Every structure is written in structure tokens, then in C-alpha cells.
Amino acid sequence: MDLDKLAKPFLKNLNPYKPGKPIEQVQREKGITTPLSKLASNENPYPPHEKIRSAMTEAIKEINRYPESGAPDLTDRVAVVLNVGTDEVFVGNGTNEIIDLLIRAFVKSDENCVFSAFSFVVYKIICKQCDVEGVEVADRDYRHDLDAMAKAVNDKTKIVFVCNPNNPTGTYNTAGEIDEFLSRIPEDVLVVFDQAYYEYVSASDYPDVYTLRRKRPSIISLRTFSKIYSLAGLRIGYAIADSKVVEILNKMRQPFNVNRMAQAAAQAALECRGEFGAYLEENKRECDRLRKEMLDLGFECPPSQTNFLFVRPAGAPDNICERLEDLGVIVRPCVQFGGPENSFRVNMGTPEENNRFLAGMKTILGSS
Numbered sequence: 055m056d057l058d059k060l061a062k063p064f065l066k067n068l069n070p071y072k073p074g075k076p077i078e079q080v081q082r083e084k085g086i087t088t089p090l091s092k093l094a095s096n097e098n099p100y101p102p103h104e105k106i107r108s109a110m111t112e113a114i115k116e117i118n119r120y121p122e123s124g125a126p127d128l129t130d131r132v133a134v135v136l137n138v139g140t141d142e143v144f145v146g147n148g149t150n151e152i153i154d155l156l157i158r159a160f161v162k163s164d165e166n167c168v169f170s171a172f173s174f175v176v177y178k179i180i181c182k183q184c185d186v187e188g189v190e191v192a193d194r195d196y197r198h199d200l201d202a203m204a205k206a207v208n209d210k211t212k213i214v215f216v217c218n219p220n221n222p223t224g225t226y227n228t229a230g231e232i233d234e235f236l237s238r239i240p241e242d243v244l245v246v247f248d249q250a251y252y253e254y255v256s257a258s259d260y261p262d263v264y265t266l267r268r269k270r271p272s273i274i275s276l277r278t279f280s281k282i283y284s285l286a287g288l289r290i291g292y293a294i295a296d297s298k299v300v301e302i303l304n305k306m307r308q309p310f311n312v313n314r315m316a317q318a319a320a321q322a323a324l325e326c327r328g329e330f331g332a333y334l335e336e337n338k339r340e341c342d343r344l345r346k347e348m349l350d351l352g353f354e355c356p357p358s359q360t361n362f363l364f365v366r367p368a369g370a371p372d373n374i375c376e377r378l379e380d381l382g383v384i385v386r387p388c389v390q391f392g393g394p395e396n397s398f399r400v401n402m403g404t405p406e407e408n409n410r411f412l413a414g415m416k417t418i419l420g421s422s
């Protein structure tokens with residue numbers, strides 16, 4: 055018997071999330087033994103701060119015990135650091151989990167979520183998993199088209215996702231644009247600002263979401279420990295939201311959604327949050343350097359407020375991602391995110407890893 059027939063019918067056409075290829079897989083597939091540059095998952099290329107590592111080492115000693123449900127110490131710490139109420143903080147198993155919980159908790163089967171078509175693909179996947187409509191709005195010049203998104207909101211819209219800065223393009227929408235956008239969105243629509251790359255932003259006209267929240271309780275901010283804090287492998291992120299939203303999320307989550315190591319590491323991460331200046335400078339320097347190289351090659355490469363670049367290599371061989379892999383450089387093809395054929399996303403590795411990417415590009419293009 056076909057056991058898959060027992061599943062809910064809408065799952066038949068659901069393609070699971072396709073993560074960036076792990077180094078081990080590419081080494082196996084390509085028979086490469088030399089170092090690889092994995093620049094496909096917007097990870098921090100450096101290991102976590104030593105204070106974070108020692109907090110994790112301490113936490114291992116008690117790993118026989120379940121973690122504290124609801125991560126109360128971390129919640130308190132986040133609240134103090136961000137100057138919000140403890141009841142306005144929700145900690146999740148990565149922000150991915152929070153996106154999932156929000157859609158499952160708030161969006162009924164005849165309602166919809168609105169988001170940019172060329173954005174974080176998880177919004178679309180979770181809508182499909184929950185069998186609710188995901189309304190995808192085309193981007194404009196690789197940025198959210200907020201005018202079109204406001205027009206797409208209807209009386210069935212429960213959540214609008216604004217990924218700012220946007221993954222996979224690295225672009226952002228300004229405070230002025232966001233103000234205008236919010237003025238057009240009904241108060242009872244949840245507006246979720248996905249700020250996974252918040253710490254990398256340097257633009258002075260980037261919106262202050264926490265101030266916006268004070269005027270509009272239906273705004274939710276999502277941030278993560280996966281990026282600047284180098285904790286992608288632990289799975290921990292948080293939402294800042296109205297206490298009523300937090301209460302609902304707490305009803306929906308699993309009892310021990312955030313593991314003990316992650317809670318300890320995130321607390322330590324907050325303690326050393328002022329110590330990432332050198333890394334941020336390097337990230338920006340590398341982003342500027344690689345972008346200039348891409349532009350010099352005649353490629354489209356919008357300015358980025360993140361730790362990655364979107365590249366549309368017009369005129370390059372159309373299997374460029376595959377060929378980069380052959381040369382030991384893993385980037386992320388953007389077709390899987392709804393992007394143009396052959397476009398890709400490359401995140402900033404160490405300068406050496408980035409050099410390997412640049413050398414690979416030049417080899418493929420025959421210019422070195």
C-alpha cells in the first residue's frame with residue numbers, strides 16, 4: 055500500500071527546504087580533499103566567541119537535565135538588553151521555529167500571508183505545510199515592492215512578512231518606506247519584520263522597528279543568534295512582540311523547544327555583544343571588495359546590508375554554481391528562492407575563502 059496516500063493531500067506538491075550543501079557532501083561528491091569555501095548558508099565563518107564556548111562547556115555538565123521551559127533567564131536578559139518587557143520576549147528554536155509557530159497559531163485555513171516572492175523561502179514553505187495561502191508579491195529592483203505588497207493585503211490577510219534586510223538580495227527598505235507602508239496596512243494584520251541580519255546593518259535610514267512597535271502592537275520583530283553570534287548550529291532566535299502574541303506562541307511551542315546549551319550560549323552571546331566590531335568591519339570590507347569585483351565583471355550585484363551578496367552573472371556559463379563547486383566553492387543558487395536563472399547568493403567567508411571564490415569566478419570566466 056502507498057503509505058504516502060495516508061498523508062494530507064496538499065503535502066504531495068510540497069518541496070522540502072533545500073539547505074546550502076554541506077562541505078562534507080561536496081567533498082564526497084567531487085572527491086575534493088583540499089579546503090572548501092562554504093559560502094552558501096549566510097553563516098559566520100568564525101567559531102563562536104570564547105566566552106560563548108566556555109558557557110557551552112559549562113552547560114554540557116548538566117545536559118542530563120531537561121532545559122528550563124520558556125528560557126526564563128535568557129528571556130529576562132534579552133528584555134533588559136533591549137529595554138522591552140519580559141512578557142514581550144519569546145525565545146525559539148531558531149527564528150525558523152517562530153515563523154512556523156506564528157503561521158500555525160494565527161493563520162486560519164481560509165486566510166493568507168503576504169510576502170515578497172524573492173525573499174526568505176521559509177515563509178512560502180510553512181504556508182504550504184499549513185495549507186494556507188501564501189501571496190507572493192514580485193520584488194522591484196531586488197527590493198521588496200512595498201506598494202505592491204500593501205495592495206496585495208486583503209481582508210483575508212493575517213500576516214505580512216517584511217524581510218529587512220532581505221535574504222537573498224541583501225537589500226533593505228528605508229524607514230520612510232516602511233512608515234508609508236504601515237500607514238496602508240490594517241491594524242489587525244500582524245506585520246512581522248524578519249531582522250535576521252539586523253546586526254550587520256549600517257544604513258542610517260534603516261527603520262527602528264522597536265519604536266514602531268510602541269505605536270502598533272501588531273508589529274513583531276524576529277532576530278537570531280545564528281548569524282553574528284556564530285550559533286547557527288545550536289538553533290536559537292527570538293521574537294519581540296506584544297505580550298498577547300507571546301502568550302499565544304507559548305501555548306503553541308513544544309515544552310522544551312530551546313535546548314540547554316543554546317540558552318546558555320545565547321546568554322553569553324549577549325554579554326559579549328559589544329565585542330564584534332572587528333568582525334563587522336571585516337565583513338563590510340569584504341562585502342565591498344567582492345561587490346566591486348562582481349560589478350567590474352559586469353554582473354548585477356545590489357549593495358548589501360548583510361553578510362552576503364546577491365549576484366546575477368549575466369553572460370557567465372549557465373552552470374556557474376556547479377562549476378564553482380568543482381573548484382571547491384559552495385554558493386547558493388537563487389532559482390530555489392524564486393530568483394533569476396543562474397543567479398546566486400554568496401556569503402562572506404574569511405578573506406582566504408573569499409579569495410578562493412574570486413579566483414574560482416575568474417577561472418570559470420577565463421579571465422585568469
Ligand SMILES: Cc1ncc(COP(=O)(O)O)c(C=O)c1O
Nearest residue numbers: 148149150174221250278280291
Ligand atoms: C531572513 C532569515 N530569517 C530567518 C532565518 C532563520 O534563522 P534561524 O537560524 O534563527 O532559524 C534566516 C536564516 O538564514 C534568514 O535568512
